Amino acid sequence: MSAQLPLSRRQAIRAAAATGIAALAVPALSACGGSAASDGDGKKLKIGLLVSLSGTYKEVGTDMRDGFQLYLDLNDGKLGGREIELIIADEGDGPPTALPAANKLIKKDKVDVLTGIVGGGSVNAVLPLINKHKIPLVGSNARPEVKDVERVWHTSYLSDEPGIAIAEYIKKEVGGPVYAIGPDYQGGHDELRGFTETFAEVDGVLANPDGKTTWTPFPATTNFTPYFAKIAATDAKAVYCFYAGKAAIDFVKQYAQSDIADIPLYAAGFLTEGSTLPAQGKAAKDIYSVLNYAADLDNAANRKFAAAWTAEHDTQPTTFALASYDAAFVLDRAIADAAKEGEVNPESINKAIAALGKIDSPRGPWEFGEKLHAPVQKWYLRQVREDGDALANVVMQELATLGE
CATH class of the missing domain: 3.40.50.2300 (Response regulator)
Known part of the structure; x- marks a missing residue:
């Protein structure tokens, strides 16, 4: 046997x-x-x-x-x-x-x-x-x-917590400017604010030319290629974003085919959560994300x-x-x-x-x-990795406990 x-x-x-x-x-x-x-x-x-x-x-x-x-x-x-x-x-x-x-x-x-x-x-x-x-x-x-x-x-x-939880980790790991991008609506503003404000507090520098998050029209944006071209023109050593649902699928697939595909991508965990991950397929491999939960x-x-x-x-x-x-x-x-x-x-x-x-x-x-x-809870760093015959968000470590 x-x-x-x-x-x-x-x-x-x-x-x-x-x-x-x-x-x-x-x-x-x-x-x-x-x-x-x-x-x-x-x-x-x-x-x-x-x-x-x-x-x-x-x-x-x-x-x-x-x-x-x-x-x-x-x-x-x-x-x-x-x-x-x-x-x-x-x-x-x-x-x-x-x-x-x-x-x-x-x-x-x-x-x-x-x-x-x-x-x-x-x-x-x-x-x-x-x-x-x-x-x-x-x-x-x-x-x-x-x-x-x-x-x-x-x-x-709280909508700003994912970015707060991961900002210091990204500062230490990347060691250079980070480009911030997200959808132009309330949720996007809250999510990116948490990251950019905390990133600045730990002396992180944004690669965005004006030092501010780049906003993509919501829900109209389905083609992110022009934004990737703008990122390629900067000295960004990593990208941090917040997208979910169909926008997350479009973003990740196009990112993997772009001139910046070799730049590490960090995100609020919704980018690769649920049905978005199998729809993204291999394009999502190695993406790092922060979330309050993982199935494992x-x-x-x-x-x-x-x-x-x-x-x-x-x-x-x-x-x-x-x-x-x-x-x-x-x-x-x-x-x-x-x-x-x-x-x-x-x-x-x-x-x-x-x-x-x-x-x-x-x-x-x-x-x-x-x-x-709102919850006082732990936040986890995850990475998209192969898990048997499928891709999964695998917990790498605890990042922070946030809340009152």
Whole structure:
């Protein structure tokens, strides 16, 4: 008999799914305190999930939807022991479509909680509705600066944190000017600001001729070749960018075919996350990225989550799916805790979220910061490498713990 070869990470996740998923299908309410309220303790709760199901970030929004649904599937469709009516709406490409969709969820459907939201601009557009109708927002993707966070919680990250986490590492590794480039909209501004401001604080120098980030029109830019020609004309020793969804696929494929293909490419991890990576193919090999999650993190919560996700979707889970899964976990615990104290309503749920403490997440333990209501969490350096017969974002090291 021939010796058994070691499993790749992807194969290991599939094997875990094949052997362990039967146990995962059993409702997990007791593990997170969600069995406190019985079906007869109150009305069915309405959760509004606002995500991009069309446009540039369709893949991101789809993963967010599926991450939340996975948690419900593993818990008999309940949160905190209560029956849940999940109402999904399409955010599209930003405020023009996000705001009317949120209006419907809040005013017509009368949801008790709003979750999801891909873009920072969409978050800003929706916040007045949240405050007026006094319901909690448990966001699970981009998070811009927010002044009033009384009812605003995010299970993902602050939008400037990826760049903050990796800036000093790039300064030490590159040892020369770095060219910064990203999309011209709220999310791009937040993401690149985190990098450029922190890079300057550690005495890094931008290769951009005016010393400022180069902005590409969003969502119109599909041809990045002219921008690569501009980068080639500088003394850049590396490039740092933020792109996601279809724009990330276009950027990476064209980068690999350009005159600057030999210049190291660093990015916020969304560049090579999820379905973008197989679409990019070998063009993505060796790209370095920073993110709060990777599918190969070795902890019990991630083994369970990754196995369940892979069994359902035959792909590795993403940070988008993870944050939405965690949003459901947060609501599960908060609703159960609110039920112990009395009536379950938007106000009591919001109060319960504030008192949750540590969250046992596939990314590792985290908790909400007291002032900003965003995770205090670790950030990881990843590199796109061959993992068996596929490419994967492989964790190289921890970079930083950010948050309050």
